[in-house]
Amino acid sequence: MTDLLYGDIEEELRRAVRSVLDDLAPWSQVLAGVEGDDPYDAKLWRTISADLGCAGLAVPEELGGAGASFREAAVVLEELGRAVAPVPFLGSAVVATAALLEAGETELLAQLAAGRRTAALAVPFSTPPGASFAPTVRAEDVAPAGERPVAGEPGGNATLTGVVRSVADGLAADVLLVPADGVLYAVDGADVRRTAVTSLDMTRPLCDLVLASAPAWPVATGHAARRALEAALTTGAALLASEQLGLAERCLETTVAYVKTRYQFGRPIGSFQGLKHRLADLWVSISQARAVARYAAACAAEGDPDTAVAVAVAQAHCSTVAVRAAEECVQLHGGIGFTWEHPAHLYLKRAKSTSIAFGTPDRHRAALAGLVDLPL
Amino acid sequence: MSESTADADDLRRRVHEFLDTHDPGSTEPLEFLRARFDAGFAWVHFPSGLGGLDAPRALQSVVDDAFTAVGAPRNQAERNVIGLGMAAPTILRFGTDEQKSRLLRPLWTGEDIWCQLFSEPGAGSDLAALGTRAVRDGDHWIVTGQKVWTSIAHEARWAILVARTDPGVPKHRGMTYFVCDMTAPGVEVRPLRQITGEAEFNEVFLTDVRIPDTDRLGDVGQGWAVAQTTLMNERVAIGGGAAPRESGMIGMVTALWREHPELRTAGLHDTLLRLWVETEAARLTGMRLRQQLAAGQPGPEGSAVKLAYARLNQEASGLELELLGEDGLRYDDWTMRRPTGVDFTRRSPGYRYLRAKGNSIEGGTSEILRNIVAERVLGLPGEIRVDKDVAWKDLPK
Numbered sequence: 001m002t003d004l005l006y007g008d009i010e011e012e013l014r015r016a017v018r019s020v021l022d023d024l025a026p027w028s029q030v031l032a033g034v035e036g037d038d039p040y041d042a043k044l045w046r047t048i049s050a051d052l053g054c055a056g057l058a059v060p061e062e063l064g065g066a067g068a069s070f071r072e073a074a075v076v077l078e079e080l081g082r083a084v085a086p087v088p089f090l091g092s093a094v095v096a097t098a099a100l101l102e103a104g105e106t107e108l109l110a111q112l113a114a115g116r117r118t119a120a121l122a123v124p125f126s127t128p129p130g131a132s133f134a135p136t137v138r139a140e141d142v143a144p145a146g147e148r149p150v151a152g153e154p155g156g157n158a159t160l161t162g163v164v165r166s167v168a169d170g171l172a173a174d175v176l177l178v179p180a181d182g183v184l185y186a187v188d189g190a191d192v193r194r195t196a197v198t199s200l201d202m203t204r205p206l207c208d209l210v211l212a213s214a215p216a217w218p219v220a221t222g223h224a225a226r227r228a229l230e231a232a233l234t235t236g237a238a239l240l241a242s243e244q245l246g247l248a249e250r251c252l253e254t255t256v257a258y259v260k261t262r263y264q265f266g267r268p269i270g271s272f273q274g275l276k277h278r279l280a281d282l283w284v285s286i287s288q289a290r291a292v293a294r295y296a297a298a299c300a301a302e303g304d305p306d307t308a309v310a311v312a313v314a315q316a317h318c319s320t321v322a323v324r325a326a327e328e329c330v331q332l333h334g335g336i337g338f339t340w341e342h343p344a345h346l347y348l349k350r351a352k353s354t355s356i357a358f359g360t361p362d363r364h365r366a367a368l369a370g371l372v373d374l375p376l
Numbered sequence: 377m378s379e380s381t382a383d384a385d386d387l388r389r390r391v392h393e394f395l396d397t398h399d400p401g402s403t404e405p406l407e408f409l410r411a412r413f414d415a416g417f418a419w420v421h422f423p424s425g426l427g428g429l430d431a432p433r434a435l436q437s438v439v440d441d442a443f444t445a446v447g448a449p450r451n452q453a454e455r456n457v458i459g460l461g462m463a464a465p466t467i468l469r470f471g472t473d474e475q476k477s478r479l480l481r482p483l484w485t486g487e488d489i490w491c492q493l494f495s496e497p498g499a500g501s502d503l504a505a506l507g508t509r510a511v512r513d514g515d516h517w518i519v520t521g522q523k524v525w526t527s528i529a530h531e532a533r534w535a536i537l538v539a540r541t542d543p544g545v546p547k548h549r550g551m552t553y554f555v556c557d558m559t560a561p562g563v564e565v566r567p568l569r570q571i572t573g574e575a576e577f578n579e580v581f582l583t584d585v586r587i588p589d590t591d592r593l594g595d596v597g598q599g600w601a602v603a604q605t606t607l608m609n610e611r612v613a614i615g616g617g618a619a620p621r622e623s624g625m626i627g628m629v630t631a632l633w634r635e636h637p638e639l640r641t642a643g644l645h646d647t648l649l650r651l652w653v654e655t656e657a658a659r660l661t662g663m664r665l666r667q668q669l670a671a672g673q674p675g676p677e678g679s680a681v682k683l684a685y686a687r688l689n690q691e692a693s694g695l696e697l698e699l700l701g702e703d704g705l706r707y708d709d710w711t712m713r714r715p716t717g718v719d720f721t722r723r724s725p726g727y728r729y730l731r732a733k734g735n736s737i738e739g740g741t742s743e744i745l746r747n748i749v750a751e752r753v754l755g756l757p758g759e760i761r762v763d764k765d766v767a768w769k770d771l772p773k
Contacts, residue, residue, distance in 0.1 A: 004664040005671060256754045271757035276750035283749055284680040291660035313660075316653045365649040372622075374633055374652065376645045 004294040017079040027343035034202040039171035045087040049115030055093045056113030064110035074242035074297035081246030084203045091169025092118040098235035103220035103228040120173035124166040128359025129233040137162030137180040156215030164209040171207040184225040185216035201353035237358035238300035241293040241314035248325035289321045312368040319355035326351035391442040405449035409485040418484045451486045459490030470594040491532035493523040504547045510539035519585040529565045529578040543769040551599030573710035625692040626655040658684040686736035693728040
């Protein structure tokens with residue numbers, strides 16, 4: 001039976017990450033950061049990725065990783081979600097890492113695992129699992145088979161031209177993994193024109209990419225390329241559920257703490273049943289979110305044949321719960337929850353964005369209909 | 377070999393020794409069950425001499441499997457859910473030695489079926505407001521009142537009963553817990569017909585029923601504390617077992633959906649998939665809860681599971697009727713019957729829809745469960761209690 005609990009190592013990891021986040025990313029600082037120009041918090045990322053070794057959790061030890069799995073990475077995402085931390089963990093340590101693992105690439109993978117470089121998958125953040133290669137980028141000047149230079153050498157063996165909108169964790173990525181014409185290419189970040197997008201989620205800014213004959217190296221071709229893209233999207237969607245879980249949990253905790261101390265009509269507002277019952281229902285949904293997020297992470301980590309169903313269920317459920325938790329957080333805080341100075345909006349923006357990321361709940365339900373034989 | 381494996385092997389060996397001297401094929405069933413109880417194989421976590429071996433509860437399955445494997449006589453636990461699940465742990469915790477040795481063996485063997493006399497027409501969610509009176513008369517109590525929602529009262533030999541012994545103090549303090557002989561003069565059981573047409577439950581009228589003081593469980597005035605033990609075990613019992621995907625109510629709807637493409641519409645499709653996802657989420661939550669219990673980390677998620685299933689059962693059965701369209705207008709049978717259990721699968725969709733309405737009322741209403749989650753899990757302030765310091769007799773009724 002799939003283990004849905006947290007092991008001792010996972011709890012230890014959680015404590016370590018939370019302690020770093022408490023120190024380096026209190027919400028006041030996260031809020032201040034969104035007014036700046038930095039694409040992410042570099043100091044925080046260095047601590048989490050390299051010092052704590054989180055960037056390589058899912059990478060085998062012989063490739064320079066920690067030799068854990070995506071289960072442990074999911075626990076890190078719970079904590080990052082709690083803090084709406086502005087770091088490229090999901091894009092680099094989960095999505096790009098999953099693509100490279102599936103493709104059998106080792107060199108860039110080792111650099112990502114060590115936290116020395118970051119990579120991002122160049123697809124719109126809303127791309128769901130099962131998506132085919134987008135036609136917005138075309139490969140030109142492709143070297144004939146057999147004459148392919150080694151990845152990373154100057155010159156590349158193709159050039160890419162096209163546009164990719166709304167890429168997550170791509171602004172400062174050292175390498176972009178670009179699907180084009182059935183091949184998954186690696187492109188040096190310096191060779192891509194990147195424009196920051198004014199993003200709904202201020203703590204995970206997106207960017208638009210323009211490639212103009214950008215030199216590119218193949219990471220995977222043919223079936224392997226399709227599998228790598230699918231692994232990236234499936235693993236991303238599976239683990240995003242854990243980020244949503246952490247976010248929802250933090251929203252509930254913050255709201256519960258607030259309604260205990262906010263007095264109106266001579267009583268703490270948390271003593272009114274109208275609020276108590278809403279919060280109790282939210283707690284029920286979050287308990288369920290924990291079970292489905294753990295299940296999705298375990299399936300993704302083990303390559304379980306039920307992964308597709310687990311991911312569809314996790315995204316359909318956790319997206320909805322995260323948005324509801326953030327919306328309740330704003331509403332039950334009343335006026336203060338509508339202000340810029342209160343962190344509730346950071347959570348709402350993150351929650352709503354994640355409900356679109358890797359496909360909306362409706363898309364995941366539609367996918368499920370095919371997976372479990374419930375066609376319209 | 378781990379210690380628990382050694383214990384399990386040892387236990388298996390002892391069961392086989394028992395079976396050598398008590399042939400499950402030829403021994404009279406009741407005699408066999410009594411001997412099994414006396415040997416400590418009834419509930420191994422109970423004390424020796426009371427059907428147990430002071431062993432960890434987890435080892436019970438080892439014993440049960442060994443007896444099942446040889447086709448040994450069964451105590452038909454499903455017929456005595458309240459006795460085994462609620463009365464027994466309460467008797468064990470609060471009973472005198474005399475009560476334990478007198479009551480527990482026939483309870484476990486199934487000779488004595490038990491029912492629960494708690495709820496009253498005026499005391500549902502607010503159980504502590506109950507008004508059935510017990511007045512002392514020498515070494516007896518004279519009990520008068522009306523109880524309701526009593527499953528299998530018409531088959532029960534014994535009942536667990538909470539009655540008011542002191543109306544002059546606030547409600548929680550004036551109650552006492554008894555076991556009540558259902559064959560005693562003055563006990564009248566009437567079926568209570570419900571919205572499905574049948575009567576799973578009864579009303580029980582108590583008129584000057586004489587209960588010996590030796591059938592009192594716990595101290596006079598301690599009834600609420602004793603009842604908490606019973607109710608805690610009820611929530612454990614309802615918490616739910618392992619279920620495969622698409623089992624229960626959602627499975628009825630998905631089967632119908634697959635068999636009848638002509639009934640499908642886009643709106644119903646969306647509703648079905650939402651319910652499927654939520655049911656799967658609830659199922660995984662139940663699975664996680666059991667893993668927590670097995671790992672010795674019990675959590676409060678049991679309340680979450682019950683709250684979720686009540687709503688999902690109602691929504692899925694409602695969807696089934698809508699999906700059926702014209703056939704959803706028909707009902708199988710309004711005849712008044714007295715079933716011993718609930719089986720959602722053997723009756724019509726209309727029955728399922730109606731019966732599921734009880735899921736958010738029985739065993740704690742969903743509203744009370746939300747209060748419990750809000751107060752005990754989230755630590756939110758309790759409800760304002762206007763009756764806290766008022767003598768029961770002065771409460772508005």
